[in-house]
Amino acid sequence: MSIKIIQGDITKLSVDAIVNAANPSLLGGGGVDGAIHRAAGPKLLEECKSLGGANPGQAKITHGYDLPARWVIHTVGPLWRGGKEGEPIILKRCYENSLCIARSYELRSIAFPSISTGAYGYPIEEASEIALSTIEWFLENCAYYEMEVICVLHNKRDYEVYIQTAKILGIDYEV
Numbered sequence: 001m002s003i004k005i006i007q008g009d010i011t012k013l014s015v016d017a018i019v020n021a022a023n024p025s026l027l028g029g030g031g032v033d034g035a036i037h038r039a040a041g042p043k044l045l046e047e048c049k050s051l052g053g054a055n056p057g058q059a060k061i062t063h064g065y066d067l068p069a070r071w072v073i074h075t076v077g078p079l080w081r082g083g084k085e086g087e088p089i090i091l092k093r094c095y096e097n098s099l100c101i102a103r104s105y106e107l108r109s110i111a112f113p114s115i116s117t118g119a120y121g122y123p124i125e126e127a128s129e130i131a132l133s134t135i136e137w138f139l140e141n142c143a144y145y146e147m148e149v150i151c152v153l154h155n156k157r158d159y160e161v162y163i164q165t166a167k168i169l170g171i172d173y174e175v
C-alpha cells in the first residue's frame with residue numbers, strides 16, 4: 001500500500017483510474033473537470049449523460065476514453081460554506097466512495113486531485129488533512145490487495161501544503 005504526493009497534471013497519468021472533482025450534473029465544468037473532459041474527448045460526456053448526476057459525496061465511474069487512464073471516477077465535492085454545513089464529512093465520503101468503487105473494480109493505481117479546493121473554495125490546509133487521513137485509513141483498513149493512491153497537486157503551493165500536512169499527521173508517503 002502506498003500514498004504518493006506529486007505535482008502535475010492528472011490528465012497525463014497512466015493509471016488505472018483518475019478521480020474527477022465534478023459538479024452534481026456530472027456534465028463537465030471548469031478546473032480539473034474541464035481538463036479531464038478535454039483530454040478524454042466527447043465520448044466521456046456521452047457516457048456522463050447516462051449517469052443521472054450525483055449528490056455531494058457520491059462517486060460514479062466511467063471509461064477514460066482518450067485519456068491515458070483507463071477509468072474516471074467522478075465525485076462531487078462539497079461547496080465550502082464556512083465548514084459548519086457538513087463539508088468535512090461530505091469531503092471524506094468523496095474519498096471513501098471513490099476508493100470503494102476503485103476496489104470493486106480491483107483497480108491498483110488511483111490518482112486524486114485536491115477535491116473542492118478550487119472553485120468550491122475548501123481551504124487546502126483542512127482539505128489535505130481529510131484527503132490524506134481518509135486515504136491512509138482506507139488503505140490500512142479496507143484494501144485487501146495492493147493499491148497505490150497518488151495525490152496530484154496542480155500547483156506548487158498546494159503540493160507543499162500536502163507534504164506539510166502528511167508530515168504533521170505522521171503519514172507515510174512517497175514523492
Ligand code: ADP
Pocket residue numbers: 008009010011021022030031032033035077113114115116117118119120121122152153154155158
Ligand atoms: P472543485 O470545484 O472541486 O473545487 P476545481 O477543478 O475547481 O474543483 O479544483 C480542484 C483542484 O484541482 C484545484 O486544487 C485545482 O488546482 C486542481 N486542478 C485543476 N486542473 C488540474 C489538473 N489538470 N490536474 C490536477 N489538478 C488540477
